[in-house]
Amino acid sequence: MDDIVLRGEEISFSYDGCKVLKDCSFIVKHGDFAAVVGSNGAGKSTLLKICLGLLKPDSGKVWLFGKVLDKFEAWEKIGYVPQRILTLNIGFPATVEEVVSAPLYAKKQNKKLSKQERESLIYKSLEQVGMESYRKRLIGRLSAGQQQRIFIAKALVSGPKLLFLDEPTTGIDNETEEDFYNLLNKLNKEDGITIVMVTHDYTDIKSMVSRVIQLNEGGIIDNIRKTEGGDKK
Numbered sequence: 001m002d003d004i005v006l007r008g009e010e011i012s013f014s015y016d017g018c019k020v021l022k023d024c025s026f027i028v029k030h031g032d033f034a035a036v037v038g039s040n041g042a043g044k045s046t047l048l049k050i051c052l053g054l055l056k057p058d059s060g061k062v063w064l065f066g067k068v069l070d071k072f073e074a075w076e077k078i079g080y081v082p083q084r085i086l087t088l089n090i091g092f093p094a095t096v097e098e099v100v101s102a103p104l105y106a107k108k109q110n111k112k113l114s115k116q117e118r119e120s121l122i123y124k125s126l127e128q129v130g131m132e133s134y135r136k137r138l139i140g141r142l143s144a145g146q147q148q149r150i151f152i153a154k155a156l157v158s159g160p161k162l163l164f165l166d167e168p169t170t171g172i173d174n175e176t177e178e179d180f181y182n183l184l185n186k187l188n189k190e191d192g193i194t195i196v197m198v199t200h201d202y203t204d205i206k207s208m209v210s211r212v213i214q215l216n217e218g219g220i221i222d223n224i225r226k227t228e229g230g231d232k233k
């Protein structure tokens, strides 16, 4: 069972007494590209936040890399691109490299890095999204799609093994979206990063998805691995 990097068991969650998730169980294995699908309000973002420990379920448990969430400490292995609602204010007082470097200063980050190591990681992650020449720019002065690419670089900077993305291509133009999916595919297939992505574009990316987690009215109706005959749970 070692190849299970994410497991949710019987997760239920309510906001102010209003039930959003009911007994959701699912697994994601090492090397999977999992698409989390379901209609607006189905509970996809909520489920991701529970997996990241940002929300606490009413009942049920999450395991990351075999550790129950409360005991999990290796947060540098996890990257997260939250769902974007608004673009940042034009005056937001941080440069691109400051935004991207934040996870390297997080308390949850275990490794001590030199300035040079940090700079090289920042450069590499910006290069992955084609934004390295924007390092010194103020984030608030970039377009929505450019800001989104910066948030993706931020999620990549600590070299995650498991990447959560919540509708990451919102606001990104078609051509950039294609580049971005190619990047995700490369991270998944060549670098072995496991991906869990909320998406409404499942049909466009079907060929690179190995697992589908489908939410419907708060319950998981499917957690299928498409290849290897499936390990439906």
Ligand SMILES: Nc1ncnc2c1ncn2[C@@H]1O[C@H](COP(=O)(O)OP(=O)(O)OP(=O)(O)O)[C@@H](O)[C@H]1O
Pocket (backbone or CB within 6 Å): 015, 016, 020, 038, 039, 040, 041, 042, 043, 044, 045, 046, 047, 083
């Ligand atoms: N902070 C909150 N407080 C109260 N209710 C919330 C909160 N966040 C979400 N909800 C409700 O929980 C339900 C699930 O929301 P969630 O954001 O997880 O859906 P989603 O599947 O991500 O939808 P979308 O595709 O629109 O992003 C919705 O009915 C929503 O109104």
Ligand SMILES: [Mg+2]
Pocket (backbone or CB within 6 Å): 044, 045, 046, 083, 166
């Ligand atoms: Mg959402």
